[in-house]
Amino acid sequence: MPRALVTGTAGFIGFHLARALLDAGWEVAGFDGMTDYYDVTLKQRRHQILLQKPGFTATEAMLEQAGAVRDFAARVAPDVIVHLAAQAGVRYSLEQPRAYLDANVIGTFEVMEAAREAGVRHLLMASTSSVYGAETALPYRETQKADTPLTIYAATKKANEAMGHAWAHLHGLPVTMFRFFTVYGPWGRPDMALFKFTRAILEGEPVDIYNHGEMWRDFTYVDDLVRGIVGLIDAVPPLPDTGTEPVPGDTLSPVAPFRIVNIGNGESVKLIDFVEAIEAATGRPALRNLMEMQTGDVPRTWADASLLRALTGSAPATPVAEGVARFVAWYREYYRV
Numbered sequence: 001m002p003r004a005l006v007t008g009t010a011g012f013i014g015f016h017l018a019r020a021l022l023d024a025g026w027e028v029a030g031f032d033g034m035t036d037y038y039d040v041t042l043k044q045r046r047h048q049i050l051l052q053k054p055g056f057t058a059t060e061a062m063l064e065q066a067g068a069v070r071d072f073a074a075r076v077a078p079d080v081i082v083h084l085a086a087q088a089g090v091r092y093s094l095e096q097p098r099a100y101l102d103a104n105v106i107g108t109f110e111v112m113e114a115a116r117e118a119g120v121r122h123l124l125m126a127s128t129s130s131v132y133g134a135e136t137a138l139p140y141r142e143t144q145k146a147d148t149p150l151t152i153y154a155a156t157k158k159a160n161e162a163m164g165h166a167w168a169h170l171h172g173l174p175v176t177m178f179r180f181f182t183v184y185g186p187w188g189r190p191d192m193a194l195f196k197f198t199r200a201i202l203e204g205e206p207v208d209i210y211n212h213g214e215m216w217r218d219f220t221y222v223d224d225l226v227r228g229i230v231g232l233i234d235a236v237p238p239l240p241d242t243g244t245e246p247v248p249g250d251t252l253s254p255v256a257p258f259r260i261v262n263i264g265n266g267e268s269v270k271l272i273d274f275v276e277a278i279e280a281a282t283g284r285p286a287l288r289n290l291m292e293m294q295t296g297d298v299p300r301t302w303a304d305a306s307l308l309r310a311l312t313g314s315a316p317a318t319p320v321a322e323g324v325a326r327f328v329a330w331y332r333e334y335y336r337v
């Protein structure tokens with residue numbers, strides 16, 4: 001049975017990925033520090049669901065605790081590591097920048113060491129669309145320079161991409177970096193727009209709409225994203241000079257078994273249309289509180305997902321109305337509202 005070590009399994013995306021891998025017959029060893037960045041009960045509930053499935057084991061520790069992931073990986077002996085645990089969130093990085101350095105820079109280094117020592121066949125790690133920063137050419141392609149990050153969150157993720165490349169080069173360790181675009185769906189993150197908007201609309205509170213609604217996001221439904229991750233697990237970047245034909249638009253490094261792949265829906269949706277989808281799903285009107293643009297934020301994201309499609313044969317496609325309706329149904333059941 002193939003075995004994956006997944007970090008961040010109590011988190012939104014890690015939970016969905018672990019569940020999909022377990023359902024596909026994998027053994028999954030989860031690693032999560034259960035940080036209190038948001039409601040820990042939600043994280044515990046996600047882990048409880050995973051623990052009911054055969055093949056799931058979990059450990060609770062911090063990434064940056066020296067040796068913690070490495071010892072766990074030595075015990076588990078995984079075939080692959082998918083590293084999703086991180087200090088996420090654009091806004092919080094303005095208040096607590098150091099948390100990002102600890103979790104994302106030191107923590108990711110520990111994960112890379114664990115992967116090297118365990119000799120995994122593939123290390124896959126989460127980056128973000130935020131690394132495109134001030135880039136204006138749309139849709140975003142992986143080949144753009146992306147060297148203008150606007151927050152420490154984006155900067156630490158950009159650092160992770162560079163660190164991953166160096167480790168792939170030095171140790172011949174195949175590394176894939178994902179750039180995720182605004183992921184949403186059931187069991188989602190309470191600090192993200194869909195969660196906050198749904199709660200506010202159901203409670204009759206105003207929703208904060210930044211940049212007076214002149215905002216667009218490439219919203220990616222979590223099941224689509226997980227399908228992309230699972231597909232990429234088998235798309236192991238080859239060592240250089242092995243005669244492997246790159247696929248069109250490939251980002252393969254000339255000196256390392258390393259590539260970067262966008263995982264996005266390939267559609268840029270206006271925030272107001274997103275709010276309207278929540279109104280339709282809840283059957284309630286939103287009280288719109290139009291606000292200025294937030295520091296560190298970008299007005300628009302939009303993924304070119306053609307590399308993902310070339311590597312895995314498919315790309316995210318769930319329409320926002322459908323994904324939002326599924327989230328709202330989950331939210332109402334979970335919170336009994």
Ligand SMILES: NC(=O)c1ccc[n+]([C@@H]2O[C@H](COP(=O)([O-])OP(=O)(O)OC[C@H]3O[C@@H](n4cnc5c(N)ncnc54)[C@H](O)[C@@H]3O)[C@@H](O)[C@H]2O)c1
Pocket residue numbers: 007008009010011012013014031032033034035043061062063064083084085086087088089102103107126127128129179180181182183184189
């Ligand atoms: N959700 C999105 O829209 C999105 C977009 C781009 C990138 N990402 C990236 O995807 C990954 C998963 O994001 P998510 O939305 O599931 O976030 P999440 O916050 O729900 O999950 C992250 C998990 O990591 C754990 N964690 C955080 N810091 C830790 C530490 N120092 N040690 C051990 N565990 C720690 C948390 O307890 C949490 O369960 C992250 O790397 C994030 O940066 C997410």
